[in-house]
Amino acid sequence: MIRIDGVKVAKEVKEKLREETNQIVNSGRRAPHLTAILVGLDGASQTYVASKEKDCHEIGFGSEVIRMPETTTESELLELIEKINQSETTDGLIVQLPLPKHISEKKVTDAISPLKDVDGFTPANFGLVTRGEGGYIPATPFGILKLLEAYKIETKGKHVVVLGRSNIVGRPMSILLSQASPTGNATVTLCHSKTENLEFYTKHADIVVVAIGISEFLKGNMLKEGATVIDVGITRVSDSSNPRGYVLKGDADYASLEGVCYAATPVPGGVGPMTRTGLMLNTLEAYKKKFNLD
Ligand code: NAP
Numbered sequence: 001m002i003r004i005d006g007v008k009v010a011k012e013v014k015e016k017l018r019e020e021t022n023q024i025v026n027s028g029r030r031a032p033h034l035t036a037i038l039v040g041l042d043g044a045s046q047t048y049v050a051s052k053e054k055d056c057h058e059i060g061f062g063s064e065v066i067r068m069p070e071t072t073t074e075s076e077l078l079e080l081i082e083k084i085n086q087s088e089t090t091d092g093l094i095v096q097l098p099l100p101k102h103i104s105e106k107k108v109t110d111a112i113s114p115l116k117d118v119d120g121f122t123p124a125n126f127g128l129v130t131r132g133e134g135g136y137i138p139a140t141p142f143g144i145l146k147l148l149e150a151y152k153i154e155t156k157g158k159h160v161v162v163l164g165r166s167n168i169v170g171r172p173m174s175i176l177l178s179q180a181s182p183t184g185n186a187t188v189t190l191c192h193s194k195t196e197n198l199e200f201y202t203k204h205a206d207i208v209v210v211a212i213g214i215s216e217f218l219k220g221n222m223l224k225e226g227a228t229v230i231d232v233g234i235t236r237v238s239d240s241s242n243p244r245g246y247v248l249k250g251d252a253d254y255a256s257l258e259g260v261c262y263a264a265t266p267v268p269g270g271v272g273p274m275t276r277t278g279l280m281l282n283t284l285e286a287y288k289k290k291f292n293l294d
Pocket of ligand 1: 170
């Protein structure tokens, strides 16, 4: 089974982004800039934001993390977003999810200027992407398309089963794979928690994208021989033998795929690094749009 190496592909994409950023800066322009807002002290969110900051530094982007206390009110956060929407020096803006319970994620997401919405979560971008008219592709589906491309995994005419219908992963993924594009043209089935006889669909899939947040849910015996598995899930599972007290698990039982699948992404080291790459690609795109660069 081929191990689809997201770390390696992300490194290659980041190297290209670094070269392009160098050229931009050498031509006398400022570097693209990503601003992230983090509310509260959620452990996983802090790790994700730190990784995004590291990626920016490696590529040569400017970056800033605005850390707000857990007690931040919704109106304070909306005010900050509006300020950054107007800022001349920020090209991309992300608000790390999840937010504390007293803040509406929908209101916050919708408040981000579509021009700076490099996570691709606003209705405006979602609409453009759905219609195949540009817009920022949400970072995780974008990263997955890049992985499929890098490993030359054909989607045209294939049956892809997507497990999970969230607005940030499953649903946009299913739309993108069904579009008439080089990384689309698949016949797509979108499954969710109310799907009956789920195995019927997974057993008839050439590619399964699993994004449900249940560790090791998808087993090799639920798949047909030669299938490819793209595992989006990341769950922290307690493990006292690990110095961190937990291990990261995907939604697929990777060991059980061996001998059944053609290829699969590991967790960690598969989709995760590519999600960050998707974000970086969108940030450069936002910068270019702003300055009418090609
Ligand atoms: P989410 O909003 O938590 O939604 C989960 C989806 O899975 C829902 O559509 C739900 O169906 C469906 N589901 C739940 N149980 C199911 C079952 N037994 N069979 C079939 N479908 C089922 O999902 P998300 O935000 O997309 O996140 C999914 C996972 O991906 C999480 O582990 C998250 O941490 C991870 N993630 C990773 C990355 C990355 O960069 N690697 C990025 C984003 C998310 P209903 O709609 O019917 O409830």
